[in-house]
Amino acid sequence: MIEIKQYISEVIHAGLAKLEIKENVLVEKSANSDFGDFSSNIAMALAKTLRKNPLEIAKMIQSELTIDKKIISDHSVTQPGFLNFRVAKLFYQKTVTEIIASADTFGRTDTGKGKNANVEFVSANPTGPLTVGHGRQAVLGDTIANILEWHHYDVTREYYYNDAGRQMRILGQSVTARYLDQVGQEGDFPEDGYEGDYIKTIAKEILERHGDGLSPEDRIFRTYAEELIFADIKNTLEIIGINHDVFSNEQTYYNTGAIDAVVEDLRNKNLIYESEGATWLKATALGLEKDRVYYKSSGEPTYRLPDTAYHRDKLNRNFDLIIDLFGADHADTYPDVLAALEALGIDIAPIRVLIHQFVTLLKSGKKVKMSTRKATFVTLEELIKQVGPDVVRYFFIMRSMNSHLNFDLDLAADQSEKNPVYYLQYAHARICNIIKNGAEKHLAVTGEFDSALLSDDAEISLIKVLTEFPEVMATALENMEPQGIANYLHHMSAEFHKFYASCRVITDDHDLSTARLNLITAVKIILGNGLGVLGVSAPERM
RNA sequence: GCCCUUGUAGUUCAAUGGAUAGAAUAGGUCCCUCCUAAGGAUUAGAUGUAGGUUCGAUUCCUACCAAGGGCACCA
Incomplete structure (x- = not known):
């Protein structure tokens, strides 16, 4: 097309x-x-x-x-x-042959051939289970990675988390407090502590494994909590079909000296100064609105500094394309990181920052602010168990990352049986069944058929949609938005269902049956490939 | 107050500046002696407000109104 x-x-x-x-x-x-x-x-x-x-x-x-x-x-x-x-009809008719012949290559471009891409997504700190909010980013990021792979990029999926800062310290303190509660001592629960029940569960496990004599200073509270929570996060991602290749963390960059190096290199460029006991980045000298703190007066760094070291490292790893997928809360912060990198003389052109809006949680019709700390969330795992991974993935892929979407768990559960993803999967299953029926009547799909027989309006409309696939996939790559693929596949399924209603595939007419079997095979190829990119299964029967 | 997103059917979402604004769901009305009715056909229903740019605006610009996010020595 x-x-x-x-x-x-x-x-x-x-x-x-x-x-x-x-x-x-x-x-x-x-x-x-x-x-x-x-x-x-x-x-x-x-x-x-x-x-x-x-x-x-x-x-x-x-x-x-x-x-x-x-x-x-x-x-x-x-x-x-x-x-x-x-x-001309002839042009459309010939496309069916082309699709069957090229199968898995139809609709791919060579844009990413010989190129490496890195997609960083999820990157939630291990302070609690993944929520529905994280789910949006997880699904978007993984699907974007799939789109890059479709266009032949060699993709690294990366998860970066902060394990050296305040959040993890508070996590440790929260667990300690719950542990002390359980051994009958007065637990001093931190002001900004994590209130979820999972903290109590972790404390209980520590109690069972290590006894009741642990000192509140013991590092085990923090390390064990991190370990357990991370295991839970990875498990959740796995059941929704997401596997990261690389997990990187803040601590590494302290250990290697990369963070000190960033500060020193910037200091040499006169972009670092001390004030009120803190160490500042002179961001105003880089055209930004205000200067930013790198090291607090407590000596602790802010997230900004390790993030900069992390990005410097990522750029040094020679990726042709680096995707950073962030939630709307980060929209205002990445410019500092990019500006610092540029000041260090690093080419930031490979970086593409994608921002997605938040999911608003609705409980009995009211908006609830999702907070890991206050444990006001619906876990992603809970949702997946309720409606299944395909529905969850499609739910997030259908919406543009710019939409501020409302999420009502009860409604989601209610409507899951009407989820549009089944419409696509049903089309695929129907095709598989027809092909099976054809095989029983010794009708085979070989790519050899009289394409001129495909001249019914429903057939031509269906083929027209098939021919649009390459453009849809190219646009998805340009925009880094999976949404268009979902819309397209839905449209194609609709055309298929219409075709199904008006044209019978397996009849006594051998030639026509063969031609139509080839047509629906072409649909199956594209539907299957499209669903594959979305990370949604393409069932043979439903 | 300033900055970034976003306001489209009852609801949840679509639409590189183009012709009659699309789906899904909820509501009417039809269709299974026929490859899966998880389907098809049909009906009804929407661009926040006021200006501007353009042959043409849901799309671009300005103001206002409303929602979400940010403006931390939190991430």
């Missing part, structure tokens, strides 16, 4: 050349198929410079077009000056 657009664009260019006009030509899919399959607004764009009615210009261009009837069967001019083109 990309070729068709290009072909039309070239045809118009040639026409314009005869008229001695130079202008960029834009060809797009027609919104309404009554007008044709593609249209160009070139005449409207030229109206101003030529000082002519766009309709006249369109007619003028039309009369100069030289068109291959085997590709474009018909063209017309309509108000207010659109040039319309209808693609």
Whole structure:
């Protein structure tokens, strides 16, 4: 389909050349198929410079077009000056053969060939179970990684967490307090402590394993909590089909001296100063709004400093593309990190920052602020157990990352049986079943068939959708948004179900049956590949 | 107060500046002697407000209103 657009664009260019006009030509899919399959607004764009009615210009261009009837069967001019083109059936019919022949390569580009990409996502600190909110980022990140892999990038999925700061210290203190409670001592629960019941469970496990004589100073409270929580996080990710290749953490960068190096290198550039007992980054000198603290007066660094060291390291690992997927709360903070890196003379061009909006949790119709600390969350695991991984993934992929989406667990459970993902999976299962029935009647899909037999309206509409797949996948890569793929697959499934209702595949007509079996096999290939990229299963039966 | 997102059917979401604003769900009305009715057909229903740019605006700009996030020596 990309070729068709290009072909039309070239045809118009040639026409314009005869008229001695130079202008960029834009060809797009027609919104309404009554007008044709593609249209160009070139005449409207030229109206101003030529000082002519766009309709006249369109007619003028039309009369100069030289068109291959085997590709474009018909063209017309309509108000207010659109040039319309209808693609020949033959072109569509041939596409089915092409899809079956190229199978897994249909719709891929070589954009990522020989290139390495790093996608950092989830990156939740191990202070509690993953919530529905984290789920959004987890699914988005993994699917974006899949899209990159589809286009031949070699992808590293990375999880970075802060394990040296205040949050983990408070986690340890919270566990200590619960432990002391359980051994009958007065536990001093920290003010900003983690209130979830899982903290009590961890404390209980420590009690069972290590007895009641531990000192409140013992590091085991923190390390054991981190270990258990991380195991839980990894388990949750695994059941939704997500596996990170690399886990990196803040502590490493202290150990290797990378953090000191960042400060020293910036100091050499006069971008570090001390004030009120703290160490500051002179961010204003880098064009930012205000200076930022690197080391608090307590001597503890802020997250910003290790993050900078971490990104410096990531850039040094020579990725061609680095995706940072953050929640909206980070929108204001990454510019500091990028500015510091640039000041260090590092090329930050490979970095692409993606920001997604938050999930608002609704409980009995009311908004609840999700907080790990206050334990006001629905865990991702809970949700997956209730509705299944496919529904969870599709739920998040359907929405653009910019939408502030509302999440009501009761509603989600209620509606899970009507989840649109089943509509796609059902189409796939139906196809598999028909192919099975065909095989029983010794009808095989070989790619050898008379494509001209596929001329029913429902068949042509279905094939048209198939031809759009490469463009959908290319756009997904450009925008780094999986959403378009979900919309597309839904549209394709709808066309398939319509086709199913009006055209019977297995009949006494051997040739027609074979042609239709090839057609639905092409649908199965694309649906299967698309669902694969979304990380959603493509069942053979439901 | 300043900055970033976002306001579209009753609800949850779509729509590279284009033609009649799409789905899903909820509500009407139909269709299983036929490859899975987890389906199909059909009906009804929406661009926050006020300006501006443009041949053309849901899309771009300005103001206002509303929601979420940020403006920490929290991450």
